[in-house]
Every structure is written in structure tokens, then in C-alpha cells.
Amino acid sequence: MADKEKRRSGVPPSGMPEGKAPKSDSDGEFLSQAGVGELLRGAILKMVEARSDDPIGFLADHFCNLASVTEAGRAGCDDGSQLSNGPLSSGAQEQQHLNRALWHLRLAHHSQRSAFSNNVRVAYDLLNFTQPCRRPGEVPEGPDDSCNDGPTKGGGGGGGVKGGLYSQTLQCLCSEGGVPASTSAPLLQRLHCQDHEAVPYDVFRHGVLTCAVFSDYIRQAQRLYAEVCCPDEGPASRSLCLAVLGTLKEALETSQGCDAKCCVNANCKVNSCVEANLKAIRYLEASAKISPYKLAQAMSEARTRGPGGNMDAKEFENAAADLFITRVKVLS
Amino acid sequence: MNRFNSSVPADEYLADSNVLVYLSDAVTQLLEHKEEYTQFGVIRYFAEYFSSVKNSNHVLFREYNYIRATAHNRASFIRVFWRCYRQIGKSGDLLSMLEYRSLLQLLCPDFPVEMVQNAARIVLMEDAIDCLMSFSDFLYAFQLQFYYQEFLDSVLVIYQDLLAGKSPNTVIVPTSIEQLPFAAAEDNEKEGQQQDGVDSSTLAECIDALCDRFKHSHPSRSCMKEVLEQTEKVCYYSFLMSLAKQETINQAIGALPSKAELLIDPEMDQELDKIIAQISVSPGSNSSGSAVGGLKEVQRKASPRRNIHHRRKVESDGSTEETDSSEN
Structure with a gap:
């Protein structure tokens, strides 16, 4: 690369005509003019928020994404002035917004609630802006700007994200999460919105969070199957798998009981502290039910009796997915 | 995440x-x-x-202070060095310490000679620093020395204190490599003593305590322990040589493949075969064209130069053949 050549000497050029003070002055000016301070502050905040394991990779992606957004933003403006709202360019723009929204959703794991919620908000606003009645001046907005904005109050966006775009987002989230399309299809069916519907923020957030948790869940289920089956001996025995699935189901029921209870009590808003404790206890109970000890117990019982035959990984995955999907609430 | x-x-x-x-x-x-x-x-x-x-392309042609600034930079530089000069290993040429320094300085203009000397001492067990070294021997020793420089410097100070019969608790951790040439001079004076080295278990204890101060920037404890348990007495450089050969440490750094795969690079081979084919078509031309062309004369003297037509054969067994230099 050409720039590598230029970096060859770390020593600044000696023939600098000015003294030190004016140089650093102009440097400061240059940096503030180019907005470097703002740029780096935004990047560091994002990085600290996401606590990525690979901070360098995170920054590389972050700046690449920003650069492509600003470059595309400039190009988009030009496009807009030449062929206003041509069907092709609006489709491409939609795709671009979808990509950016997905990028934001990927930034933080859903267990980091505040970061994740921020990113869902940003993604929602981005997708909401894709409506055709958008003012051109809003195009080059940096991804960080909208963090603290209200939900698209003043923007040109419509009353919500288009249903089709919402479904597409969920689909991408699942496939990026490593979930095979056949496994995620029933979930997507359940969360599905009609293409013409406008999806409000709550529904959007619920769907996104569900898909994120589902991806994690399916990965765990796949790992669980790998534990049950010995790779040399072919597929795992059906009775073992059923025992594991049974344990999983029991645990899910335990944790769900807590959800239902909390929903009822949330309206009263009395003794919220006690409620929180109860909730925590239920979760602990649930996790105790899928503890290695419990699993081992169930499996050793199943080994002696239970149906013969085998269960392959796909069947196990589907069964586990089914347990999850039947417990997904549908918001309307 | x-x-x-x-x-x-x-x-x-x-x-x-x-x-x-x-x-x-x-x-x-x-x-x-x-x-x-x-x-x-x-x-x-x-x-x-x-x-x-x-x-990991960022360290190319950068100044020494930058390439050693972070663990990632160090690993990147080791990798760059390997990738750039892998062909030397393939052709089986043996190079001297100064030649390796020239190669390093092509990638990093102000690369200090001390670092190269220390790596050479590991390969040659400090005595005959002018001897020639195979690429892979030098590479793994260099990796250890460059990546864990500060830690190894502290180990050397502890080692010398132990040799002199001082309590190693008073050790001051050196922060720069400037002290090393001095330390090396001292080595030569005490050559008689150095033959036996120090008690391995005492050194192991001191090193374990040292690791606590170095957080993560030291070779794996279990690995060092294992090496030190093998003998009763140990010399500094033979200890380092054993560490340099540890695949666990190599993997932990993550810059180089294992020794067996060090010289495998099918893409580069194809490219080279093409170039060689072109050269043999035009008989008058000189086969040099690489960045190390200036070293050619020395190489010629250093090793029985293999004929280009025999290159293939050399490569197939080259990786095992050239490890011998240090193991004898």
C-alpha cells in the first residue's frame, strides 16, 4: 500500500518551517475542523458500551460502517436530486437502512440491557426513517445522533416500521445468529406482521429481543445435543434426548410461571421488591432444574427404560425450538 | 460479545x-x-x-517503539517477519546474526541489534554468536525474545543474582534493554561458573513470583515449570532454548504455525515456480531479485548452495533437516 511507504519514517519531517507552538496550534485546528475529537469520542463510547472482546475489530467495523454510511449518504443526496424517489433507489436505500439497523443490533449482546435497548431504539428509528416522505436533509445523520432522540417525533417517519421490513429484520437476526431457516420459520411465523402494517416500537423491541434470545437458546440446545451424543456412536439415543428435553421443558415452565405472576403483579406495583426477589428465586429454581446434576439424573433414569431408537440433531433442535416457540407471547 | x-x-x-x-x-x-x-x-x-x-499489516516499516508497543503489535511483527522471509527457511540457507539483523531492519529501520543478539544467544547457547543459524531456529528464538522481552530480562537478572549467590528478592526489574549488553559482558567473565548454571527449583520459585508481577505478559507457568523440572541445574540460555521449542508457548502467542507447518505455503510456491520458469527461459539473467539480494555473496559462502533444479527435493525434507543445528 502506498500509505505504508509514507509511514516508513516515524520521525516527523525535519524541514518544518514553523516553530513548535504554531504547528501544534494548527494541528489542533485541523483536528477540530475535521471533527476528529467528536468522531473518536463517539467510537470510544460505543466500544465501552459494547465491551467487545475484540476492541480493535470492533473499531475497524465501526469506522468502516461509518465511512460507508457517510460515503453512501453523500452519494444518496446526489441521487435524490437527480431522480427523485425512483423505485430502484428507494429500494436500495431501504436495504442500506436495514443493513445499518442490523449493524446496530449486533453491537451489544442482549444481556447488556441498556446498551442493547439503546441500539434497538437506534435501529427502530433508522428503519422508521425509510418511509418515502423523508426530508433529504436528514440523510447523513451519524448513527450515534439518534441515541437520545425521542421515538421519531419530529422526524419525517411514519407511524412505525413497515411490517415487511420488520419481518426481514427478524429473519436476518435469526440467520446471523446461526439458526437454520427451517428452525426459525415457526418462530418468525408467530412474530409475523403483515407487510402493510406499521409496527410500533414495543412490538419491534419484543420481536428483536425474542429473536436474539432464540438464537442463543438454539445454540445452547445444539450444544446440549452434542453433549448427549457421542460423535463416534452416531446419533444420540431417543430416550436420552427425551429425558433432556423433558428437563428443559420443566425448567422453562418454572421460569415462565414467574413471568405470568409478575405480569399480574406489575399492575398493582405493591411490594415490588418482594416481587423481584420472588422472580429471582423462580429463575434460580429453573436453573437448578437444568443443572448438570438434574440432567444426569434424568439421563441415567432414561437409560434403563424408555423408548428405543435414535434422535438426530435436527429433530432435537426442532423439539427444543418448539418448547421455546410455544412460550413466546404475541403482542398485538 | x-x-x-x-x-x-x-x-x-x-x-x-x-x-x-x-x-x-x-x-x-x-x-x-x-x-x-x-x-x-x-x-x-x-x-x-x-x-x-x-x-496485522500495521507494523510493516514502522519504527521500533511502535512495533513493540503492544502484544498484538509484537505478534504481528513476528508474523510479518516469518511471512516475508519464509523462503529463506525453505531454501535451507543458514544465516548469521548480522544477516538476520539486516533482514529485520528491512522491515523496521531502527530495529536494535541487541534484540537480534539475544535471540542468537538463545539459538547458539551464547558461546559462538558468529555461527550460522537456520531460519526456523532463529525465528522461534526471536519470537520468544521479542514477545516476552521484559519478562526475560527480569529472569536474566534473577539468574545472575542466583549465580552470584545473592538473594533474588532484591532484584530490580529492568525497564529497558540498555542493560543487556552490560549483562552479556558480565556473562563472559563468569563463564566457568555458567557451565553448571543454577538450581532449577530455586529458579522456578523465583520465576513463579515474577509471573505475579507480570500479569499476562509471560510464558505459561506450567510450561516453564515443566521445562525446569527436567534438570536439576539449568543455564539461562538453555532454559530459553527449551522455552522457544515449546509448542504451547508458540500457540499462546498465536503468530506462527507449528514448526512442521512453518514452511508450507503453496501459493508462494506457485508464484516462485512461475518466476523460476521465466528465469530458466532466459539463461543470462541473474536469479537474484529479492530484497535480500545484497546478502547473496555471504550466503554463498555460508552454505553449499543448492542448485535451483534441486530445490523441490530440498523443500520436501527441509523442515526436519535444518533443525539440527541447535540440537547438537
């Missing part, structure tokens, strides 16, 4: 990640080459900078 570490304070996370080193270097570079780097926009510049850091 690291979901379990959100409790780490922000400043600690930033300090551990070394990101600030790169950010300040990126800004410094930007200021030094304003006109050139800003023509595509500042954001694109930062994107390129961090992509190159991510892909």
Missing part, C-alpha cells in the same frame, strides 16, 4: 484493550500526513487504520 465482563470498569477495559495506544498513534500519523490521508475523508482514514491493525 463478552457478556460476562460488563462489570469491568470502563477505564480498566480501555487500559486492557490497548485501544488508546492505537488511537493516539492514528491521530499522530494523521497529523504527520494530513494532506495524503484526508483526501478520502478522516473517517475512511480511521477505518483503514483500524482494519490494518486488525489484519
Whole structure:
């Protein structure tokens, strides 16, 4: 690369005509003019928020994404002035917004609630802006700007994200999460919105969070199957798998009981502290039910009796997915 | 995403990640080459900078202080060195310490000779520093020395204290390599003593305590322990030589493949075969054309130069053949 050549000497050029003070002055000016301070502050905040394991990779992606957004933003403006709202360019723009929204959703794991919620908000606003009645001046907005904005109050966006775009987002989230399309299809069916519907923020957030948790869940289920089956001996025995699935189901029921209870009590808003404790206890109970000890117990019982035959990984995955999907609430 | 570490304070996370080193270097570079780097926009510049850091291309032709600034930079430089000069290993040439220094300085103009000397001492067990070394021997020794420089310097101080019969508790951790030539001179004086080295278990204890101070920037404890348990008495450089051969340590650094795969590079082979084919078509031409052309004469003297037509054969068994130099 050409720039590598230029970096060859770390020593600044000696023939600098000015003294030190004016140089650093102009440097400061240059940096503030180019907005470097703002740029780096935004990047560091994002990085600290996401606590990525690979901070360098995170920054590389972050700046690449920003650069492509600003470059595309400039190009988009030009496009807009030449062929206003041509069907092709609006489709491409939609795709671009979808990509950016997905990028934001990927930034933080859903267990980091505040970061994740921020990113869902940003993604929602981005997708909401894709409506055709958008003012051109809003195009080059940096991804960080909208963090603290209200939900698209003043923007040109419509009353919500288009249903089709919402479904597409969920689909991408699942496939990026490593979930095979056949496994995620029933979930997507359940969360599905009609293409013409406008999806409000709550529904959007619920769907996104569900898909994120589902991806994690399916990965765990796949790992669980790998534990049950010995790779040399072919597929795992059906009775073992059923025992594991049974344990999983029991645990899910335990944790769900807590959800239902909390929903009822949330309206009263009395003794919220006690409620929180109860909730925590239920979760602990649930996790105790899928503890290695419990699993081992169930499996050793199943080994002696239970149906013969085998269960392959796909069947196990589907069964586990089914347990999850039947417990997904549908918001309307 | 690291979901379990959100409790780490922000400043600690930033300090551990070394990101600030790169950010300040990126800004410094930007200021030094304003006109050139800003023509595509500042954001694109930062994107390129961090992509190159991510892909480990960022250390090429940079100054020594930069290439040793972070563990990632060190690993990247080791990798770059290997990738650039792998063909030397293939052709089975043996080079001297000064030749390796020249190679390193092609990649990093101010690369200090002390670092190369120390690596050579590991390979040659310090006595005959003018001897020739095979590429893979030098590479793994260099990796150990360069990556764990500060730690090894401290080990050397402890070792010398133990040799002199001093209590190693009074050890002052050296912070720069300037002390090493002095230390090396001292070595020669005590050559008689050095034959037997120090008690391995005492050294192991001291090293274990040292590791606590070095956080993560030391070779794996179990590995060092294992090496020290093998003999009752140990010399500093034979200890380092054993460490350099440890595949666990090599994997932990993550810059180089295992010794068996070090010289395998089918793409480069194809390219070279093409070039060689072109050369043999035009008989008058000189076969040199590589960056190390200047070293050619010395190489010729150093090793029985293999005929180009025999190259293939050499490669197939080259990797095992050339490890011998140090093992004898």
C-alpha cells in the first residue's frame, strides 16, 4: 500500500518551517475542523458500551460502517436530486437502512440491557426513517445522533416500521445468529406482521429481543445435543434426548410461571421488591432444574427404560425450538 | 460479545484493550500526513487504520517503539517477519546474526541489534554468536525474545543474582534493554561458573513470583515449570532454548504455525515456480531479485548452495533437516 511507504519514517519531517507552538496550534485546528475529537469520542463510547472482546475489530467495523454510511449518504443526496424517489433507489436505500439497523443490533449482546435497548431504539428509528416522505436533509445523520432522540417525533417517519421490513429484520437476526431457516420459520411465523402494517416500537423491541434470545437458546440446545451424543456412536439415543428435553421443558415452565405472576403483579406495583426477589428465586429454581446434576439424573433414569431408537440433531433442535416457540407471547 | 465482563470498569477495559495506544498513534500519523490521508475523508482514514491493525499489516516499516508497543503489535511483527522471509527457511540457507539483523531492519529501520543478539544467544547457547543459524531456529528464538522481552530480562537478572549467590528478592526489574549488553559482558567473565548454571527449583520459585508481577505478559507457568523440572541445574540460555521449542508457548502467542507447518505455503510456491520458469527461459539473467539480494555473496559462502533444479527435493525434507543445528 502506498500509505505504508509514507509511514516508513516515524520521525516527523525535519524541514518544518514553523516553530513548535504554531504547528501544534494548527494541528489542533485541523483536528477540530475535521471533527476528529467528536468522531473518536463517539467510537470510544460505543466500544465501552459494547465491551467487545475484540476492541480493535470492533473499531475497524465501526469506522468502516461509518465511512460507508457517510460515503453512501453523500452519494444518496446526489441521487435524490437527480431522480427523485425512483423505485430502484428507494429500494436500495431501504436495504442500506436495514443493513445499518442490523449493524446496530449486533453491537451489544442482549444481556447488556441498556446498551442493547439503546441500539434497538437506534435501529427502530433508522428503519422508521425509510418511509418515502423523508426530508433529504436528514440523510447523513451519524448513527450515534439518534441515541437520545425521542421515538421519531419530529422526524419525517411514519407511524412505525413497515411490517415487511420488520419481518426481514427478524429473519436476518435469526440467520446471523446461526439458526437454520427451517428452525426459525415457526418462530418468525408467530412474530409475523403483515407487510402493510406499521409496527410500533414495543412490538419491534419484543420481536428483536425474542429473536436474539432464540438464537442463543438454539445454540445452547445444539450444544446440549452434542453433549448427549457421542460423535463416534452416531446419533444420540431417543430416550436420552427425551429425558433432556423433558428437563428443559420443566425448567422453562418454572421460569415462565414467574413471568405470568409478575405480569399480574406489575399492575398493582405493591411490594415490588418482594416481587423481584420472588422472580429471582423462580429463575434460580429453573436453573437448578437444568443443572448438570438434574440432567444426569434424568439421563441415567432414561437409560434403563424408555423408548428405543435414535434422535438426530435436527429433530432435537426442532423439539427444543418448539418448547421455546410455544412460550413466546404475541403482542398485538 | 463478552457478556460476562460488563462489570469491568470502563477505564480498566480501555487500559486492557490497548485501544488508546492505537488511537493516539492514528491521530499522530494523521497529523504527520494530513494532506495524503484526508483526501478520502478522516473517517475512511480511521477505518483503514483500524482494519490494518486488525489484519496485522500495521507494523510493516514502522519504527521500533511502535512495533513493540503492544502484544498484538509484537505478534504481528513476528508474523510479518516469518511471512516475508519464509523462503529463506525453505531454501535451507543458514544465516548469521548480522544477516538476520539486516533482514529485520528491512522491515523496521531502527530495529536494535541487541534484540537480534539475544535471540542468537538463545539459538547458539551464547558461546559462538558468529555461527550460522537456520531460519526456523532463529525465528522461534526471536519470537520468544521479542514477545516476552521484559519478562526475560527480569529472569536474566534473577539468574545472575542466583549465580552470584545473592538473594533474588532484591532484584530490580529492568525497564529497558540498555542493560543487556552490560549483562552479556558480565556473562563472559563468569563463564566457568555458567557451565553448571543454577538450581532449577530455586529458579522456578523465583520465576513463579515474577509471573505475579507480570500479569499476562509471560510464558505459561506450567510450561516453564515443566521445562525446569527436567534438570536439576539449568543455564539461562538453555532454559530459553527449551522455552522457544515449546509448542504451547508458540500457540499462546498465536503468530506462527507449528514448526512442521512453518514452511508450507503453496501459493508462494506457485508464484516462485512461475518466476523460476521465466528465469530458466532466459539463461543470462541473474536469479537474484529479492530484497535480500545484497546478502547473496555471504550466503554463498555460508552454505553449499543448492542448485535451483534441486530445490523441490530440498523443500520436501527441509523442515526436519535444518533443525539440527541447535540440537547438537
